[in-house]
Amino acid sequence: MAESNSTSEAVSYGYEGDVALVCVDNPPVNATGVAVRAGLQDAFRKINEEGKAKAIALYCAGRTFIAGADIREFGQPPKAPGLTEVLSEMEQSAIPTVSIIHGTALGGGYETALATHARVGMKGAKFGLPEVLLGILPGAGGTQRLPRLSGIAYALDIAVSGRHVPVEEGVEKGAIDRVVEAGDPREIAIAMGQEVVAGTLPTRRTDQLQAQADDAAVQQTLEMVQKKNPHLINLAECVKAIAASTKPIDEGLAAEREHFLVCMNSPQRSGLIHAFFGERAVSNIPEAKGETRSLDKIGVIGGGTMGSGITTSCLMAGIPVRLIEVQQEGLDRGVATITKNLDGALSRGKMTSDKRDAALAMLEPSLNMEDLSDVDLVIEAVFEKMEIKKDIFGKLNTICKPGAILASNTSYLDIDKIAATTDRPQDVLGLHFFSPAHVMRLLEIVQGEKTAPDALATGFALAKKLKKVGVLAQVCDGFIGNRILGHYGKVISYLVLDGASPAEVDTALENFGMAMGPHKVGDLAGLDIGYMTRQRRKEEGLPADERYGGDIADRICEREGYGRKTGKGYYLYETGAPVPNPAVDEIIDEVRAEKGITPKEFTEQEIVDRYMTAFISEATRVVEDGTAKRPIDVDMVFLFGYGFPRFRGGPLHYADTIGAAELVRRIEEYAKEDPNYWQVPPLLRKMADDGTTFADMNS
Incomplete structure (x- = not known):
């Protein structure tokens, strides 16, 4: 039967035979807001009180498991029940529990999974404790339960790095109990719940496990974070919290809370939270919204350092690029640089060999500027000289199709003066990439006096495709930065x-x-x-x-x-x-x-x-x-x-x-x-x- 017993607007539960199914449905990422916390607490209480189930399977609707905290609650007074309280109660369930992870289980999401008695991940799913990236540390038992499952050294690796970990790796380390083929989370929850009932999927309460002391790992990690990131006090506090996992769970959770509060009261936490929200806020403006133009094919003029980096960034985003140079030697050098950039992305695990080959196949080198006649956007990335740029835009004015956006990757120059060389200034804007363009995330989007709204919005759309942070700037010498x-x-x-x-x-x-x-x-x-x-x-x-x-x-x-x-x-x-x-x-x-x-x-x-x-x-x-x-x-x-x-x-x-x-x-x-x-x-x-x-x- 479908889960029909609603405990809150975000959590419901029901039964499939002797398996109780608890579903979290809190779009878009099932964050652990107050409705989820209260709903989980109520569901687990009722299922235990009703006594009909021999196993409880927790799963999530939508595209992911619980992917972290509800950012809408950041900076607000805490609302009961707290996640630590809810998870401790879930962990003490008399009925064995299993969580089914798909998508990502991050922060409070993975801490929720740690509080169940077994964790099953679908292939391709990831888990992690990325709280350190916000200036805090896992504050709902993550520093205490993970060491009990995987050891202190591995918990230090996960919590101090904040990295997203494949569930396949988690199985090797004990952080995940089993990996299954991806499928419908509800159906997998039923199957895993039945295995818990049958005893073929072992369960255990994490709080009843003992974490073994690892003084060497603690000291080594503490020295490393203090040397590499002396300003980030939360990293050292995280190490100290994990070191406390050798204590009984109640004492360990109390220690975790003390270290968490030190982080919460630090200026570093305030700065990192500001950065987290700011990255999203810069595109939350009217100029970034509304209708956009096509971005099916891009032209780049200039195969030097900037042009090659911009081309690489576009290719990695799956956008075909026509690269223009004036001499064969420069074109060959540009293609070689782009190839090297893509090979570097391959070696760093940023793309597969198939995607690398596909990206390179989308590159069309040319010595003929007329080949830009059918592109949707041209990015000029040549020498920082006004005369050169004016000459190029004058040519683009007659070559490019109507509606094509003409952009300059200038660092300083007046976009309006460049636009004045065309009879379509509404199509002209600045796209100021930062070197190396395929690595640096900033893209200053410069609005000329006559830049059309849809052209400007397309600049922001490009930034999003390239996974860059687009920031609107007005024309002046040097723009914002x-x-x-x-x-x-x-x-x-x-x-x-x-x-x-x-x-x-x-x-x-x-x-x-x-x-x-x-x-x-x-x-x-x-x-x-x-x-x-x-x-x-x-x-x-x-x-x-x-x-x-x-x-x-x-x-x-x-x-x-x-x-x-x-x-x-x-x-x-x-x-x-x-x-x-x-x-x-x-x-x-x-x-x-x-x-x-x-x-x-x-x-x-x-x-x-x-x-x-x-x-x-x-x-x-x-x-x-x-200007900003x-x-x-x-x-x-x-x-x-x-x-x-x-x-x-x-x-x-x-x-x-x-x-x-x-x-x-x-x-x-x-x-x-x-x-x-x-x-x-x-x-x-x-x-x-x-x-x-x-x-x-x-x-």
């Missing part, structure tokens, strides 16, 4: 000019949480990029930095090299690991002497404070003038495109932890040295006066 980078990049130069070494700046910001210091980033990206930008600004008559025109960086380019690509820049790369370049110290001393600057010392905190205050100042202006629609858009640009530490949530989320009043005080203090650079944005001053935050502007 590079405009802000251009501003705070100056304070990096000022710090070096005034006394800090490039290595001291890099070390301070890496200790703050940046994956790589700005001078190392410059060497990696190529110092010639900034050099060319400064030269372009001079040629276009744009204002130069009044205090510092790139003297040090330009002289490094002219005398030493462009960074990693030439073997030396701010650092030397002859031995592999970067070593400070002593010739750079000589250049710095030379420029200081010319400008009459007496160097002074900066502490790490002073470096971070100046860097972040400059960062936040320009980010505020970007929101103030509408909301503060959260700025945050996501820097999390996904510039390596800003995710646990800090983004520059404007971090700004709220400092407070507008303190930021205004800092700027006014720094302005005593340089009133031209350090100016309080009016929006920031208003926030200081009103006591408001950037978070207030995101709703």
Whole structure:
């Protein structure tokens, strides 16, 4: 019979012979919201009270097992019953229980399965405890029950990594009891329930098992997380919670709760939750919705680093690409790079060999731009020169079919000026990919003055197809990310000019949480990029930095090299690991002497404070003038495109932890040295006066 006894709007139960079937039906992912928790508690109580069943089989409707917590409850006061309480009660069921896993059993979903007396996974299903990715730890018994089944070392691997684990691996480790062919979850629940009754599928209460101490694994993991991620306190707390699994279950759960609360009260948890919601919020805007145009075939102009990366990304998403170059040598090099990228994805397990071959088969190299006549979208990815781009768009105007979208992968240039070379500016927009384009998740979608709504929405649709985070930006020099980078990049130069070494700046910001210091980033990206930008600004008559025109960086380019690509820049790369370049110290001393600057010392905190205050100042202006629609858009640009530490949530989320009043005080203090650079944005001053935050502007 169908499950008809409803215990809540999300859970029902019924009987098939002597098997009780409990069904969770809480679309879209059966999250453990209050209706599911209350429903499970009521169902298990009633089935035990009724006493008609010899086994209970738990399964889920829809495309997945319970896939985690209900994000709608994040940040809300807890509602009873709590998941820990419900699972402890389920575990103590006098009737043996089995859970049937399909899709994914993640976080509270897998913790629910751990509280049943056996776990059966369908082939292809995955399980995991990814709470660490949100700055917390498994808080409903995951750190206590998994070690009892699989041992402490494996529990540490699963819970500290947050990875999604195939059920086939889980069987080998004891985390899953059996794997069966995929099928109808209800039918499999009936079959497995009958096996429990027959005794052919053994069951056991997890809380009655004993976890064996593994001090070596605990110590090794603790040292690893403290070395690799010293800012993420939740990783160490997770290790400590798992170490407590050798205690009786009640004591272990109490310890887990203590460590969980430490994480909940940490700023890292706040930053990671902000990042989690922000990734979804950036596309939740009117401009990203509505009608879109076709994306059946894409053209890419340019087979260099960016063009090859963009092409790779499209091919991996299953979109055919026609790649255009002007010379055979460049085309061959582009195809070779794309092939290498796909081979890399294959070796990393990102795609199968069949999918790799199919992706490569969708690539059509050509030396003839007229071959773009039938594509739905063209992405120009050539040299960052306005004249070159204008010439290309002028040609595309006559070549491309009506309605085809013409996009430029420019980092800085004015999309409206590019669009003006066509008689279809409504079809033109910016699609600013970040290098390497097939890896980096950010895509700035730049709206020109006349970009049509459906063209803009198609940009967001492309981002979704490519599994990228699309962020809307308006036209200005550098859009959101590079405009802000251009501003705070100056304070990096000022710090070096005034006394800090490039290595001291890099070390301070890496200790703050940046994956790589700005001078190392410059060497990696190529110092010639900034050099060319400064030269372009001079040629276009744009204002130069009044205090510092790139003297040090330009002289490094002219005398030493462009960074990693030439073997030396701010650092030397002859031995592999970067070593400070002593010739750079000589250049710095030379420029200081010319400008009459007496160097002074900066502490790490002073470096971070100046860097972040400059960062936040320009980010505020970007929101103030509408280049970015909301503060959260700025945050996501820097999390996904510039390596800003995710646990800090983004520059404007971090700004709220400092407070507008303190930021205004800092700027006014720094302005005593340089009133031209350090100016309080009016929006920031208003926030200081009103006591408001950037978070207030995101709703």
